[in-house]
Amino acid sequence: MKRSVSALDWPTLCGRQPAAALIPQSLREHAKFFEAQTRETLFRTGDPVRHIHLVISGEARLIRMDRHGGEIILQRSRGGFIAEASLDSRAYHCDGIASEPTAILALPASAFRSALDADPAFCKAWQMQLAKEVRKLRAQCERLSLHNAADRIIHYIESEGTDGVLILSQSRKSWAAELGLSHESLYRTLRRMQDDGLLFVDGTRLATKP
Amino acid sequence: MKRSVSALDWPTLCGRQPAAALIPQSLREHAKFFEAQTRETLFRTGDPVRHIHLVISGEARLIRMDRHGGEIILQRSRGGFIAEASLDSRAYHCDGIASEPTAILALPASAFRSALDADPAFCKAWQMQLAKEVRKLRAQCERLSLHNAADRIIHYIESEGTDGVLILSQSRKSWAAELGLSHESLYRTLRRMQDDGLLFVDGTRLATKP
DNA sequence: CGTACTTTTGAATCGCATCAAATCTGGTGG
DNA sequence: CCACCAGATTTGATGCGATTCAAAAGTACG
Numbered sequence: 001m002k003r004s005v006s007a008l009d010w011p012t013l014c015g016r017q018p019a020a021a022l023i024p025q026s027l028r029e030h031a032k033f034f035e036a037q038t039r040e041t042l043f044r045t046g047d048p049v050r051h052i053h054l055v056i057s058g059e060a061r062l063i064r065m066d067r068h069g070g071e072i073i074l075q076r077s078r079g080g081f082i083a084e085a086s087l088d089s090r091a092y093h094c095d096g097i098a099s100e101p102t103a104i105l106a107l108p109a110s111a112f113r114s115a116l117d118a119d120p121a122f123c124k125a126w127q128m129q130l131a132k133e134v135r136k137l138r139a140q141c142e143r144l145s146l147h148n149a150a151d152r153i154i155h156y157i158e159s160e161g162t163d164g165v166l167i168l169s170q171s172r173k174s175w176a177a178e179l180g181l182s183h184e185s186l187y188r189t190l191r192r193m194q195d196d197g198l199l200f201v202d203g204t205r206l207a208t209k210p
Numbered sequence: 211m212k213r214s215v216s217a218l219d220w221p222t223l224c225g226r227q228p229a230a231a232l233i234p235q236s237l238r239e240h241a242k243f244f245e246a247q248t249r250e251t252l253f254r255t256g257d258p259v260r261h262i263h264l265v266i267s268g269e270a271r272l273i274r275m276d277r278h279g280g281e282i283i284l285q286r287s288r289g290g291f292i293a294e295a296s297l298d299s300r301a302y303h304c305d306g307i308a309s310e311p312t313a314i315l316a317l318p319a320s321a322f323r324s325a326l327d328a329d330p331a332f333c334k335a336w337q338m339q340l341a342k343e344v345r346k347l348r349a350q351c352e353r354l355s356l357h358n359a360a361d362r363i364i365h366y367i368e369s370e371g372t373d374g375v376l377i378l379s380q381s382r383k384s385w386a387a388e389l390g391l392s393h394e395s396l397y398r399t400l401r402r403m404q405d406d407g408l409l410f411v412d413g414t415r416l417a418t419k420p
Numbered sequence: 421c422g423t424a425c426t427t428t429t430g431a432a433t434c435g436c437a438t439c440a441a442a443t444c445t446g447g448t449g450g
Numbered sequence: 451c452c453a454c455c456a457g458a459t460t461t462g463a464t465g466c467g468a469t470t471c472a473a474a475a476g477t478a479c480g
Binding site for chain 2: 072074075085087088089093094116117120123124126128130131132133134135137140141142144145146147151
Binding site for chain 1: 436
């Protein structure tokens, strides 16, 4: 299943996922590549943190269950790292799953820490990665603080899209979960916003202007 | 108003705020100390990032206004850094204000970046600081994803308190804003939870068990 | 004391969650 | 190719809970 990437080729990997380019040689040697199926578990809450995962293609999610079995999406990574902050934790605080067929690079946590110590450029890149995640999470908190569905939708398009246009990279149902809404509410609100001329929808393309 | 900390004494500062101990000598020399009044602005959205602020005592907040003038609290720092992720941004994305009389250490951003490059221990400490903020924000997102007031209150006590007990360090009104609730909702829900024996309140002490 | 703010309660309203069910979709295997 | 299935999309009806507006009582502070 898992195999060393010495068999694969790094230029191709870096082409597919820019974050791969940041990884120094010392760490590359320890990378393991594998492919996960839909709903396959990468790690579970409580598992010791042995690897840092880089999503090459597909999508991985960080999730927790609320008290009544509802699934809460804490991170959704399509290309790039997932559960970055686990690097200095003993164990995971959430579950990690692939939400579609996904290609993953697993980097041993210990080698990862050594590489950060040894390579200042990698260290700085990792810091920027964490800072970016902080900003993304603040935007998510701001969005979840909005008290109605339409405002959250607009906020999402403005902050995750480009120039008022968003190409939705997931089903509407799971988008609803990310917005903290029931999927019925999302469908109804999208409909109403279109009727009111506040939103222009064409397949997966959502725009706030015509 | 602002003054160099050479006039002050670092051992005392470090005693009051552990994060001060992380700051290397090269950066300490450029630190400016000042005290902000309630509602005083530290920086505004769009301002260039010239300093990183460390809260020594009191409280500073990162806030944004929503479309209807409502105030959204993005970070609340009582001791420790505020707006950490601004270090690698040109300009602030939020406003920073003191929410009570607050003592602040302002560290020039350029000297801060140099110190990170030069001092591996400081660099590592900063990384852990960012990772901690990521985990805190994930908890906040998880909380805001809960669909009723009581669950958010319990979640807050469990994740911000110790062993099911929380000493509230702010007014209930501003706690309500942090929970994404109207203050009336929070008051009523606290009352109901007490009546139902789900919560035990004594002044600022909130506990989930008697 | 007076002012500003928080805390508290009341009543009316609205939006979202929930339960239910029909339709549509893509993918699988016979 | 078609039947079938799982999951996504869509619409409807209902009830609850949160927001909102309003106002009174409590509290801190100069």
